[in-house]
Amino acid sequence: MDNHTYAVVDLETTGHSPLKGDRIIQIAIVFIKNGSIIKKYSSFVNPLRDIPVFIQHLTSISDNEVHSAPTFEEIARDVSEMLQDTIFVAHNTDFDLSFLQSEFKRCQVQKWIGKQIDTVELSKILFPSSSSYRLQDLAEEFGIALPAAHRADDDAEATAHLLLIALSKLKTLPEETLNLLHRRSFSLRSDISTLIYDALKVVRKQAGKKEYQLFRGIPYRSPKLPEGKASTRCQYPKDDNDKVRLLKKGYELFEYRQSQLRFMDTVWSTLRNDSETIVEVPTGIGKTVSYLLPAAIHSVETGKPVVISTFTNHLVDKIMEDEVERIQNILDINCTATVMKGKEQYIALGKFEELLRITDESYDETFSIMQILVWLTETTTGDVSELNVSGGGQLFIDRIRKRTNHMATDEKMADYHQKMMQACQYSDLIITNHSMLLSDSFREQKVFDQISGLIIDEAHQFPQIAARFNETVLSYMNWKYVMGQLGSDAEGQLLHQIMKMHSKFSSYGNYVFKHMMNSYESFTLAFDEVAGKLASLHDKDSKKQLGNRIIFSLDDTNGDDKLFKKMVDSMNVYIEDIERISDQLQVHKPVMSDNEIAFMEEWAYWSRELKIKAGEWIEVFLEKEQDRFTVWIEKDKRSLPGSLHIVKSPIDPSTVIQEFVSVMKNENVGIVWTSGTMTINEDERFVAKQLGVEENTPLVVFGAPAHFYDKAGIFIVDDMPAIQQVSQHEYIEAVADAVVQTVIATGGRLFVLFTSQDMLRKTYELIVDSELLDDYALIAQGVSSGSRMKLLKSFRQFDKSVLFGTNSFWEGVDVPGEALSAVIIVRLPFTSPDEMVFKARASKLTEQGANPFTELALPEAILRFRQGFGRLIRSSEDRGFFIILDKRIETKSYGERFLKALPEVPIKKLSLEHMVNELENCYNE
Template identity: 55%
Template sequence: MENLKFAVVDLETTGHSPEKGDRIIQIAIMFIENGILTNEYVRFVNPGQEIPVFIQELTDITKDDVKDAPLFEKIAHEVRDLLDGWMFAAHNTNFDLTFLQKEFQRCGIPRWQGKQIDTVEFSKIMFPSAVSYRLKELTEELGIELSAAHRADDDARATANLLLKCIEKVTCLPEQTLARLHKRSFSMKTDLSVIFYLALVENRKKTLNPHFSQFRGIPYRQAILMKELSPRKIVYPTSLDEKDQLLIQAYPSYESRSAQLQFMDAAWESLKSGTEIMVEVPTGIGKTVSYLLPATVRAVETKKAVIVSTYTNHLADKIMAEEIDVVSKALSIPVRATVLKGRSNYISLMKFAELLLSGESSYDNIFTEMQLLVWLTETMTGDLNELNLSGGGMLYIDRIRKRSSVLAEDEIGVDYHQIALENCRHADIVITNHALLLSDGSSKQQIVGESSGLIIDEAHQFIHAAYKTNEIIFSYTNWKYVMGQIGSEADDQISRRIEEILIRKRLHRSRERSNLSSEFDKFTSAFDAAIQLLTGSESAQRGHVKGSRIHIALEDISADSTLFKTVFQSMNEFIETASAYVKRLDREVESLSNKEQAILAEWHYWIDEFRVKVGEWVELFLDQETGGTVWIEQDQRSIPGSLTVIKSPIDSAPVIRKALDSFFSKEKGVIWTSGTLSVKSDERFVARQLGVAPEVPVMKLLAPEHFYTGAQIFLIDDMPNIQQVAQQEYVEEVAEAIVQTVMVTEGRLFVLFTSQDMLNQTHELISDSGLLEDYALIAQGISSGSRYRLLKSFRQYEKAVLFGTNSFWEGVDVPGNALSAIIIVRLPFSSPTEPVFKAKTAQLNKMGKNAFTAYALPEAILRLRQGFGRLIRSSSDTGFFIILDRRIETKSYGKKFLEALPDVPVKKVSLARMVDELNNCYNK
């Protein structure tokens, strides 16, 4: 891109605040002209003070490096002159440019004036699906060399190459996309409009890229629709030798495992005979391929897909990406597979087009629109989970999710969800998630009706999914957000824009506007009174307090239901008034401009959201007949903002059997499989919660011989007793154990907690100590990003520690040496105050059963088994499983936990002794 000159700057400093005396220790400037890195300026700078130890460790810059370097005062004019006439670029200009300007000011030099480009802002737009926008992770993902992160020269060079990558991508975008990006770029924090303008001018000399289709003028890459294949012939292998030969084709280093072949045969018999089976399959036998092979044969034979369901969308994508090709190689035929997710995972092109027209004004919304415009030129699925968005961006995304199966005329044949559904009709394997199977949607009905069998992987998680799918959640902040969209009379809000259209069309009636405001005021007054009741002093007094959070059962609040009825009635009256308010516009919709139609559609969207809220309100506060438990959660530090009310079923089995009734009624094969389907003391524990009939046996397969020879279990016997000391004291000891273990293993460590509060305290203590300053401390609930993104960050760092709670106990894979140890902070019992657990145990006690032995203990044992399963993923893996909770040896039930783990060496040792043993192992 000609006529653009960039000075790409990176600073290393003694700290973040020049006002408090922090100074530059290294400066690097990379100069780019006409798309080429032409020159560079790199200087160490003497800060005139000691460099903090953690900065030395981070940057590898010591006092010896800077002792003969000039003070910044000596080179300030030189740096200022070098920057004149160039666009300033940095990876976070808010730091580098701000710091530099304050240093110029301190040295009595005028502030630099010019245009600036922030490559964080730029790369978020141009690479909207990147895992992370930290320079190290982003450059690694894009294949940009960064040999020494946190050195100004290497960081500046990598940033320069990142800037060139962004510009290169801009030049490849279609004209219509660039035009929309340019229009919106004036709202960005840095001067990206210059780049988009020049790219647009250049692009107008080209023809439209033939890879892009258009929807209402928006370029997008269309999803691929599967085509019919010529008939394929395949039979299921009957002999052991035939099965081995198939697997050798897929895995050149394949070794025959009897358990794997047993599972294949069991899956085949179930699918062929239309029966239900449960199979516990240990890690290391190739579980996924073992069920995909017979499933594919059955699908080809019947010309009907077999459905594979797993717990998360990420796992569904992983099966598609990593396992289907393996099965194709084994069977020597193309396997037709597709991933289907719930409708709301997909973008609605129509809704996005309407929002683009309606004229968003906030930075978050405009920024998200820019990300989406770029993403639509790349995505082949329309799956919104591909995007890496900020919190503000997620609010925008919720407005463009696919909500309805009804399509506008121009959406037919281009809608991503519709194409995904159509592909299911031609697929051998349909990969989906538990939530979709547990829903009542039309997508589920279609794939079930056209299937020949069902395989439920991670079957124990089907229980949790049954609870989550059937939860009804009231969020105060979400309600206020929806209310604000239609109730606000600010100039840029929907209410004022609708009023302007009515005035332009001479359809405005002051009395109708007054009625609308009056009904909204009645509703908000009733709503605020109900919230006051839910968050009042009685709630705080009766609730269970954990840290600053309060849990209280709704039934424990002596509330007059008439208040909840008043909210319901006033909300319905407001909805009716709001619908009537635009009736005249509805009748004249064809006379409206495209933009006016988009604004009217937005009004109806928010009215529909209010209707959904009415249903939530009735279910939570007025419907006393349906079963379940309802509770209130709030944080004392943020009331009413933190208020959440949740309703959940108590029993998972009825929910599950009802959801899968169409499989059982049509006698299709159903295979439940997981690494943890049983507990020695109660082999039907999981089966009962899944609603599996007693006559269906739990088939348990064994891991390959010597699979766990690389594992050791350590029980630390000098930790304080968790039930006899204050949490703060226990946290201090946990932090010490983590630090000492990390020093020996050099990171590559999971620390698993059962409480977010304890995780937060431990992470804070270790961070503040500075003892692990050289390590990436990745913490669930603290570090930003989904579980998958946190896990990817963990894999990318050589020296990393991951702090996780419940969701990291299972379903995450870190094979090989990337994970060397797992620390279990406390045995994974559910909190007795957790509302569903509390309701479940109360129910069992009423039935005369011991809730601890019947539910709490087996649930915790299963979770510990799942935690251990993260450590050893193949027979070549080695690792240490470290349990800090002394109850495993001091309580009578402790041996049940140990019996549930694989037969590996168990050592009861002090922390110091364990560290010595680990040291010896690593020295060897």
């Protein structure tokens, strides 16, 4: 490994296509040998053409800088000679090497020949949990200096240091892991097999102590269980001075907030008295630490854990990473905490090992396996969400998620999910998500058993999770994928392998397969008949369409029950056939090879998946339960039938929540429901009613600290058109103009929040086409690739950025400090009246003689509106403006209720021009 000379190359160019006249404007090469940088080469290059403005902004390389530089023709031979007998390295060799080879050819210089290493590919394998594989992100993660990204000299040196870190890491991996990696490395796109083989030779000579466990030959790092709950006793602080003294230990810049101390007391009192309380806690008082501190003390005092539940796994991890250590420091005790998620979040080591034995792998599968092999030497949780895999790799991850608690003895010993459950027994705090909390209450073997308290954060989201908990979703593509796993008899496919095994071991002949192929054909024909019928319904009905999406109720398929039943009958015959084949092969399992057993288990796995789907089909199509559930079909007319989804969702999820609460109360567990938005004016128990919480349950509302919103302002733009009076295109043009002017006035760092994905996309595209914000990073949910957290990270990375968001960006997103200067509300966040669950709930309210608008639509919109405002000010030092473009805020009688729901912040109604002037004056101070 150390004997090779690596040439780490980076190019800056005028564009991506040398064949269309793009040229190199800077080249840098860093040479590495024996683990050290031995030489550097860097030169600007005159492209003999203008550098595009975008490239000048990206690279900070101007036409003046390259004017007196040599052309590539003048240096091509020197560069070629320098690269001879080296291993070519680049962060994306597909670009740098291909561009360079094309330029060598143009300059009539011999092409480079040799091995190549792509550090993107290498980094994905060796750092499988990194959130991003862009060079600047990896440089930040590993503390590599990168003064100016997109300058060839700085990028090449950063890539060289990244390579050195990767080479060092390879030598730390277990020999067994390297062997498993090496076996698959020949399928990679660059010559990483050379590096792995060199590392193997080094590791084989080392005789160190093994830090890893082995599961059927696969090294993994076993989770370290807590040694026991905190043994040191601690008392809840008696007065405010004691509370302040403790909090100062955790916060260097602690600010005294009376409401924070009273919230702590409320949590403490609820837990101690095994009672139930609803608490609204505003942004900025330190909510999380304020419930964790009394929770930790109560747990230590009772010897039983307190469970903390929040909305998403991301928030779960954030509490664990950011706050638990702080609590330990504040209380000066070894307070143990465990994150507990649903079993499907954890790897099934047995399933993973079984798939390793099946040698027929795609590139994505091979790559994901290599990432997982490295990750298993690092993870202490087994939580597969730690992995950053490609889209194709995600399908492989889904196959190795834990599905069952029925495991072989050796798998039980190694199982991460089991270890986490054991850890819960020895923990003072258990941190989980709402979905896991709800599902656990209906299990026979409970994880959250024998607890001393429960704190439900982001409690306003609990009804949504309870609805999802009882929701069933059928996806056409998912059905076809499962059917294809069992039904394709092409060479190398699972059915082909099973047929070969059946021929080898069974004496029943091919009759059973002929029967199965006939039943499979009947089954697929029945399925396709249903899919075709659903795909054709309402294709020309504009009332059912939202852009390209079409949504309609299952009730619109009147008379199709026979068709749904026919599908079930044909599916049951097919399932009987595949089970018959399984039974016939099962008796020969003792004499099968490992590979054959793996195919058997894979066949059994997909058989179980199909049976689960059969149950879901009956539940959705044949058990309608109209009084409790609503069922609808969604499709996109651009991709039929592939886009078909059928959803069955509960109308009122509070029943599920009430069952859950009654279990907790029977076990004498104190429950705190808390959130920043638990009330709305004129109906302060709106969320409490959605939760099904009893009317006499105390509800406590705390105010924000004094002067917390001093640097905030609310602007209502009063010369925007009314959307009901103009075309959608005219309205979008007005929104785009307002966004552009606001962005230029503030210098960016804006959220633009929509209620419609269609309007978001059209506004974004109009702004991009106008080129008026070409200097800004424009990030749009549903348009830009990546998850919500990835989009948010991109937003934070750029000083001049704008994020266009809908739905999930209205809440649960923290951007403290100057990273966010304004939030623009395009439309008041009413739920679409065509949204199917809303429609069903509204219909039920009408039947009861209630007004669906005032009882449901308006309160929900006000809650979301408050959440949108909550994105803006996260600390008393934050400055920002809440800008409302929807005229209904002043023209409709309910507009005042929206404004009253916000904190007392100065409100100005003014034209777009005057607002822009005010913003410019503010940001020019």
